[in-house]
Amino acid sequence: xxxxxxxxxxxxxxxxxxxxxxxxxxxxxxxxxxxxxxxxxxxxxxxxxxxxxxxxxxxxxxxxxxxxxxxxxxxxxxxxxxxxxxxxxxxxxxxxxxxxxxxxxxxxxxxxxxxxxxxxxxxxxxxxxxxxxxxxxxxxxxxxxxxxxxxxxxxxxxxxxxxxxxxxxxxxxxx
Numbered sequence: 001x002x003x004x005x006x007x008x009x010x011x012x013x014x015x016x017x018x019x020x021x022x023x024x025x026x027x028x029x030x031x032x033x034x035x036x037x038x039x040x041x042x043x044x045x046x047x048x049x050x051x052x053x054x055x056x057x058x059x060x061x062x063x064x065x066x067x068x069x070x071x072x073x074x075x076x077x078x079x080x081x082x083x084x085x086x087x088x089x090x091x092x093x094x095x096x097x098x099x100x101x102x103x104x105x106x107x108x109x110x111x112x113x114x115x116x117x118x119x120x121x122x123x124x125x126x127x128x129x130x131x132x133x134x135x136x137x138x139x140x141x142x143x144x145x146x147x148x149x150x151x152x153x154x155x156x157x158x159x160x161x162x163x164x165x166x167x168x169x170x171x172x173x174x175x
Contacts, residue, residue: 001047001079004060004069011055020059024069032073043103045079050087054116062090067099077103086112087121108152124154126166139173
């Protein structure tokens with residue numbers, strides 16, 4: 001999984017929007033060519049990102065940016081981050097499916113309330129039917145496309161038994 005280029009970090013501009021797209025495309029095209037020439041079989045997915053923060057901005061918070069970054073690459077797909085999707089009004093998972101193959105999923109949730117300061121809004125909660133819109137559609141896509149899933153869960157204060165129970169329940173729902 002690769003994050004799209006970052007344009008600003010801690011108020012420091014790294015590059016302009018146009019340069020971020022251009023350099024990101026160059027990198028992805030070079031990676032694509034290297035993968036084709038070496039016949040690499042592992043998957044690479046560009047992850048959708050959260051909307052811009054006050055002091056930090058990454059590309060990938062709307063589908064057109066992902067499409068521009070990928071261009072006509074042949075071997076690079078997308079990674080859907082279900083929690084990031086909740087923090088960008090511009091992102092659409094269905095549009096992501098139309099841009100490139102979805103090669104993996106970061107499965108988690110959050111309250112879905114974007115905060116301009118900090119990253120506490122991306123809380124990495126368990127993805128449940130009660131807190132993740134289209135939960136069942138995600139499960140159908142995981143099964144249909146045989147997607148590798150990373151449960152991006154903040155486990156600092158979660159008992160081991162709770163985590164094991166969640167994973168077992170999710171596995172049962174995917175069977």
